[in-house]
Amino acid sequence: EAAVTQSPRNKVAVTGGKVTLSCNQTNNHNNMYWYRQDTGHGLRLIHYSYGAGSTEKGDIPDGYKASRPSQENFSLILELATPSQTSVYFCASGDDWEVRQNTLYFGAGTRLSVL
Amino acid sequence: QQKVQQSPESLIVPEGGMASLNCTFSDRNSQYFWWYRQHSGEGPKALMSIFSNGDKKEGRFTAHLNKASLYVSLHIKDSQPSDSALYFCAVTNSAGNKLTFGIGTRVLVRP
Numbered sequence: 001e002a003a004v005t006q007s008p009r010n011k012v013a014v015t016g017g018k019v020t021l022s023c024n025q026t027n028n029h030n031n032m033y034w035y036r037q038d039t040g041h042g043l044r045l046i047h048y049s050y051g052a053g054s055t056e057k058g059d060i061p062d063g064y065k066a067s068r069p070s071q072e073n074f075s076l077i078l079e080l081a082t083p084s085q086t087s088v089y090f091c092a093s094g095d096d097w098e099v100r101q102n103t104l105y106f107g108a109g110t111r112l113s114v115l
Numbered sequence: 116q117q118k119v120q121q122s123p124e125s126l127i128v129p130e131g132g133m134a135s136l137n138c139t140f141s142d143r144n145s146q147y148f149w150w151y152r153q154h155s156g157e158g159p160k161a162l163m164s165i166f167s168n169g170d171k172k173e174g175r176f177t178a179h180l181n182k183a184s185l186y187v188s189l190h191i192k193d194s195q196p197s198d199s200a201l202y203f204c205a206v207t208n209s210a211g212n213k214l215t216f217g218i219g220t221r222v223l224v225r226p
Contacts, residue, residue, distance in 0.1 A: 004158075035216075042119075042203060042218035043159070058213070059116065090158050104151075104214065106158030 006107035019078040023091030031094045032074040036087040081114045117142045121217035134191040136220045138204030147207040148187045154200045194224045
């Protein structure tokens with residue numbers, strides 16, 4: 001099964017600080033995604049990527065940047081963290097740009113608290 | 116923008132019973148539909164997909180799709196305590212390159 005590893009697993013940040021969430025996948029998948037999960041909202045797409053060097057905006061990109069420096073790594077960056085960004089963040093990868101064939105493999109999540 | 120709605124929000128099922136989860140979507144051009152399952156403390160995992168109208172059975176799980184009614188459902192037969200989890204319905208956009216998730220249905224199977 002595809003392996004997606006997120007770090008850190010838990011993070012406490014201060015308002016206005018910079019936060020970087022990291023994701024690594026070892027299955028050579030082209031596509032990678034960042035979602036956040038909040039009660040009452042389910043999973044919402046923040047940014048995604050079709051391959052190294054590419055990033056695309058998802059449904060809720062405001063306040064977030066993404067970076068895909070290599071096939072394996074995809075980072076989510078909060079330049080100026082706010083309490084509203086307190087959430088659980090999930091990284092996912094998939095093996096085809098058409099989502100029909102693109103089962104998403106999720107990491108275990110990063111729990112972020114912004115105080 | 117695609118809207119995916121799930122019902123009920125939560126469900127308690129006796130062990131051995133049937134769980135029925137419902138999902139509606141708004142984009143008539145949607146073509147691909149998924150069910151994901153998330154156990155506590157873990158990331159979601161793909162359970163099954165359905166692309167054609169009708170029923171698709173995988174073991175104790177049956178998905179049903181009716182595109183004209185903008186409706187997809189999941190039925191869990193002979194529910195086990197290990198089926199206790201949060202279940203997400205997910206629908207692709209018309210371009211087929213993004214998944215939109217519902218808010219989930221929490222299923223608790225009571226021994």
